[in-house]
Amino acid sequence: MKLRFEKWLEEQNFSEGAYDVFEEAIKCYRATAYRSALLMSYVGFLTIIRDKLMETKYIPKGYTEYDWKINILAPIQDGENWEKNTYEKIKKADRPVINTSKELKTQIDYWKDRRNDCAHNKRNMITYSHVESFWAFLISNIDKITVLGSIEELIIDIETFFDISKTPANEPFFKLSEKILATVTKKDEMIVFIPQMVDKMCTHDSTNNLIWDFRNYGLLNELFLNSNLFSKEFIKYLDENNMKQELANFLKLYPVHSKFLNGNDTLIREIWYSFLFEFPDMPMLGYNSISLYCSMLRNGLIPKKQLEEASERIFPGLIDRAFGDEISEMDYNTLNEYGFFKIFDSIFSNEDKYNTLYVRTVHDFYWANRCSDIITKYLENSPITKDRVKFLSYLFPYDGFWPVELRPKLDIMFEKHHDKMELIKNLIEEYDLDIPDLRFLRKD
Known part of the structure; x- marks a missing residue:
């Protein structure tokens, strides 16, 4: 059975000399000669550092070619x-050549x-635990120990990494990061490195x-997580370079x-007002836009006095894919906490406040169908009232026309909640309401 260290070595691109030393170290480890194993492993480590110094294409600042x-x-x-x-050379302080932290040097x-x-x-005493x-x-x-002044070489590494003819698309990002x-x-x-x-x-x-x-975006995620x-x-x-849409997409x-947007109020507003949408002039939210919006809410990035405006701006652009692959409980609860569903409450209770929004959204079958998941989720979490039953009757007229994608999802949802079905039936009977064309209410 291969050791974890052996498997790791196979994934590296060290020199033949370094591999030979580590091979001897592993043989000593298996023979329980732990002092020899540790000694050879340390020699292998220094071999890698020596190779890095010898192979660097760019001489650190402060050195002439002759001096180097x-x-x-x-x-x-x-x-x-x-x-x-x-x-x-690792410890050199007056004119350093190796870039590493004080902690790592210790x-x-x-x-x-x-x-x-x-x-x-x-x-x-030296035991197997020291070697491991x-x-x-x-x-x-080992990847954190680099030669100083090698940003130019790093740029070449980045170009090579993203050249699909040289690096497979599934290559992990963490080593480059x-x-x-x-x-x-x-x-x-x-400041110099990022544009390059x-x-x-x-x-x-x-x-x-x-x-x-x-x-x-995968590499950027690794970098954002660690710096x-x-x-x-x-x-x-x-x-500053007119790439705000690319930032929003990431x-x-x-x-x-x-959270790293904190303090940039203008950019924050531009993102929720324009760049959450598929295109700034197209009123439909992009994939996972609501997840970003909810993250901005949780991080306190949108001022309270702008929350209602933000909700009204985003509501017409709703589409289920704006929540990602599915609606997470955390995002749903965040929207609820910050008042987003007040618009739903008003529309589904037949209030007049959002009549203009209603005509552009729920009244439009296309909007209701593309938002079928979030509408279903909202109704599942909302109390059943007389006004909501009346609204369902309007949205689903019996033997009439209705949003074809929304209706089966509501059928499935209501049939999971017998208490809601019974309450709807009771309200219809008590107030002589029109019957919504939902499966559990049909008589045929």
Whole structure:
């Protein structure tokens, strides 16, 4: 049975030299020679770092080409001292060449000390758990250790990743995401990097307009999940460069990231007023738009004094697909909490307040059919009243014409709730109401 570490190694693209060292480490581990296993694993780790320094195409700032060859590359190729010299390059503080955090350097120091325990046969106990812990350290952190000044190289990696002829479409995003965030760590670097990233990860049409796809959004999701700095700077870039629709499209797929809009009141309003819709001038909501709208509500992004206006703006554009694949309880409850269903309450109670909206929406069979799921969900969660029965009679005249997609869904819903069916029958009898053309009320 293969070890987790072996499976991970098979997925990497390390040098043959690194693989050979790790193979020896695994043999020692299986033979319970844990000191040797840890020692060889540490050597394999330094081999990877040495390879990164030797293979980088871009020299970090502060080094001339000659300086780089003499003071960096030559020492790490010294047959006697390469291990010590490579470790020193990781720790180098005056003119750093390796980009990594203080916390990670502390962990590297710890494993160097354990390496010394193994090499010098010190009394500290070394067990299988040390070896497995070091392997876990490698799996978690090796991609976070990068050569400084390699943003240009990173851009090449991004271009390669999104070139379908070089990288399969199902390639995971996390390794590239980790490399990006390990390489680009400062605000001024983000400002330079983001436009280049967007240009290389998107395809271009015949007029050089950017074309975004689900893989672009998948990488962005990984980056948003792991870097507040990237998230804020990326939103700022799209906002300032007339790519607000692309931003909205991304947030519709990953609405949890709406929190990063906080503080940009103009952009927030533009999104719910225009960019939730399929097209800014087309009054129909896009896929998962309501999930984004609900996330904005939960994050307190829409001022209370604008909530009624927002509800009235969104209501005519409703379509079931705006909730995604299904209506989640969390989103439904959010809409209810923030007063969205007051419009439904008014219309289904025959009030006059939203007569104009009623004519444009529920009165229109096309609207009622495309919103059949949300109407059914609303009626399932609403009390049965005389006014609502009267409205159902109007919407479903007996032996008349009615929304053909909405009616069977209401039939199924009501037949699950015998209490609602009985109450409707009682109200019809008590007030001599017209009978809605619903299956449980038909006499044939």
